[in-house]
Amino acid sequence: MNSSQYNFYVSTVSFSNKNNQVKVLKHHPDLQVYGTGRSAVVFKVNGEHRVIKIFYPPFEKTAIQEKNNYEKLKGSSYYPTIYESGPNYLVMDLIEGKTFFECLAEGILLKSDYVHQVDNGLQYARDVGLNPSDIHLHNLIVTKEGTIKIIDVARFSQEKQCTQWQDLKNGYEKYYHRTYFPTKIPKWIMNSVSKLYRLRNK
Known part of the structure; x- marks a missing residue:
């Protein structure tokens, strides 16, 4: 899949934040919620063995930091591979x-x-x-x-x-x-x- 497609998927996702509880309001039908955390939600991409980790506003800096750290860890089997990143997302291995x-x-x-x-x-x-x-x-x-x-x-x-x-x-x-x-x-x-x-x- 080309990078513009991942970026498009990210653009279809929206969140709500009420009382520090973040909820996914909508997302592309090719995406399935795979996991949620304090700063991001992970979506499985249909038909691929990859996920997109999308960081909530205002955690964009966390996305950049995590990308930089994964780049340093590249080559180790103990960490997932990163295939693409954007201002607020990472595309990485699906870990089952x-x-x-x-x-x-x-x-x-x-x-x-x-x-x-x-x-x-x-x-x-x-x-x-x-x-x-x-x-x-x-x-x-x-x-x-x-x-x-x-x-x-x-x-x-x-x-x-x-x-x-x-x-x-x-x-x-x-x-x-x-x-x-x-x-x-x-x-x-x-x-x-x-x-x-x-x-x-x-």
Whole structure:
């Protein structure tokens, strides 16, 4: 598909923002909402193994930052490939799998090899001059092939040191394989812990 077509798709998308709740009002029928986040919504493109990540106003600067960070990570299998970008969007690989959050909620085993792969991916980011930050359960994906993909890297260029992944890993190593650790963790518990963590580290 040519670049003007992706740009056209982006132009068909509109949002509403009420009480800090962003909703998609309309989009081209070739697009399907694939995921939403604090700064962007991801659309799957029909007939392609790609997605378009469109950033809400006023997160255009975040789009540029994420593009620059992905360019530095180019060549690593731990991160999606970027095919095109615009002032407020990125076109990248469609990643099919389960996030760490979904695995914990559904009782899918998080293997120690997954944690090792995350460590390798984050070390690669450090080696190219980035500072891995904001590593949480939603941006770590286990693919159908059992490999790890790390997404949402806009904050990898911040200077502040982030201990979130180390804290998660410490919890995994200390508690996850204990007999008393629950097979499934309710989503509301994980969301509550995440919210408290963000408040503590503001």
